[in-house]
Amino acid sequence: MTDQVIYDRGYRTYDGPRLGPGGARRAVYKDGVRRVLGLGRKARLKVFPWSLIAIALIAAAVFIGIHWAIGNIEESLREGAPTYGDLFDFYSGISLLFIALAGPQLLIPDRTKGVLSVYFSRPLTVDGYLTAKIGAFATVVGAFYLVPQVILHLGLAVIATEGFLPYLGGNLDILWKVPVTTLAFIALHGAVVFALSSVIDRTGIAAASFLGTLFAGGAIAGRVAEAAFPGARFASLLALDHHPRIIRDHLLGDTIAYAPEVAGFEVWASVLVIVGLVAVAAVFIRARYRRLA
Amino acid sequence: MVDWPGAKKKRVMTVLSVSGLTHDYGEVVALQDLALEVPNGVTGLVGANGAGKTTLLRLMLGLLHPISGSMQVLGHDPQTDPLTVRSQIGYMPEGDCLPKDQTAADFVSYAAQLAGIPAREAKRRSSETLFLVGLEEERFRFLGDFSTGMQQRVKLAQAIVHDPDLLLLDEPASGLDPEGRVQMLALIKRLAAFDVSVIVSSHVLTDIEQTCDWVVMLDAGRLLRSGPLQGFEKLGTVLVEVLERPEEVASRIRAQGLEVVVDGRRLMVGPGDDSIEPMVVAAAAETGAGLVRMVRGSASLEDLFMTKEPAP
Secondary structure, X not given: OOOOOOOOOOOOOOOOOOOHHHHHHHHHHHHHHHHHHOOOOOOHHHHHHHHHHHHHHHHHHHHHHHHHHHOOHHHHHHOOOOOHHHHHHHOHHHHHHHHHHHHHHHHHHHHHOOOHHHHXXXXXXXXXXXXXXXXXXXXXXXXXXXHHHHHHHHHHHHHOOOOHHHHHHHOOOHHHHHHHXXXXXXXXXXXXXXXXXXXXXXXXXXXXXXXXXXXXXXXXXXXXXXXXXXXXXXXXXXXXXXHHHHHHHHHHOOOOXXXXXXXXXXXXXXXXXXXHHHHHXXXXXXXXXXXXX | OOOOHHHOOOOOOEEEEEEEEEEEEOOEEEEEEEEEEEEOOEEEEEXXXXXXXXXXXXXXXXXXXXXXXXXXXXOEOXXXXXXXXXXXXXXXXXXXXXXXXXEHHHHHHHHHHHOOOOHHHHHHHHHHHHHHOOOOOOOOOEHHHOOHHHHHHHHHHHHHXXXXXXXXXXXXXXXXXXXXXXXXXXXXXXXXXXXXXXXXXXXXXXXXXXXXXXXXXXXXXXXXXXXXXXXXXXXXXXXXXXXXXXXXXXXXXXXXXXXXXXXXXXXXXXXXXXXXXXXXXXXXXXXXXXXXXXXXXXXXXXXXXXXXXXXX
């Protein structure tokens, strides 16, 4: 018979490295990415984001297929086959749904479930928390926009008659135009959805408010801008969702004229609106969370 | 991997030092001119709802800024150096703080990473800590499926997973059934055995009596008492029986500033320290009352709290 000892695993002290505020911010960032994608959550929380991601990827594959079916990219473009700007346009609807899901998920559960009290008992500032959440949003939504574009770009390069590398070399401008367009979408939509999610306590209501703000804003702005009173055209700037689309069209080719363009505003007005909206949202959200901390 | 210098652990004899601390929420004064020192060990922070307990804890975390006064937590000022203080503290809030759509293992691991523990080590410590609080079998279940008692254990686990120097527990036994309460208090006692200083905020005085070795009593933002629990126990009452003239004896003792309740020939004197007995003997001798017997009883924290005498 051997001597048997029961060891109490008990409490163990920790003498290893501690990463401080930087480690805390990285943890919030990683958790944010996982939360939006439903990773580590119940299966039903994975269905919606991954379905939208699948649709965006399939759209890119279909676009490549159209060009491949026509046989020659130059010819297919002449015939109006869809390309980079059209891909943005195609999934603008599902991207709005994706953002309406991501923004509220990143902010609201932490606040309504009391988890903020855990965050702010750790070496983490309000600014660090919000920066990490914005980083997670930008990463996931940015990937949602960019990955299909990268697939489209590489797919077109593969089927290009001039060859893979010559096609890439001949379309270097895509490497900055697509990211800048993506940034415009992320900045505007992120500012709106984060501002709403910082004051609304239900994710569904925040998502609906986000979509409603964009759609209603566009409709109302268009009507008011047509009214015959001095300065009415400035109302067209309230069509928030039109501004990143104007930037997209400016960079990747015009499709249709949006309300601010009809009212006579240049693309720079849209850039200013986005920058201004982001600044106002940042000040508002920061003030709100400093009160909550 | 760079170690953050603010996170260096260090042993201190005084975990909390407060001087002239005042805080208000507009017209409501939460803490008024508070001055106290709390040593290592398990400290009970007691007081009725609204006494200022949670405000004091939030000030310790640097989440609130006092109107006046100063505070040192583990030798650091939480107003000027909140991140260093927080890196050495574990905090279990009174209210809900658990994301219901995460598993216990994931959340506790995340809580460790928020305190700066690297991810791989955080996972390991999460598993060990959930074992310690008795949730090893349930650690991969979602928190939304947990009972109140299990959720309280997870809240404790997230507070201790990063091996803090000081643990702040805000009403840790709140919402627990009697068995769960006993288990939670046993866990807190067990932590003290591992050299973790603990400040337990509670309005259930029996919990404090069972768990703590130092007590801070607050009432409406003012300090009633701060001292070792043993000292409080010494502040008991003394039962006195005299042959005659009990009212005369009582009035002489009252003149010394002590409370006396007269019941026939019996007097209940105190609470007070061991100066009561000589005082009673002198009063009995001076009045010629004839002392029959004198027995000291211990006062409960509740007795002491109900007297609401401010700290000397």
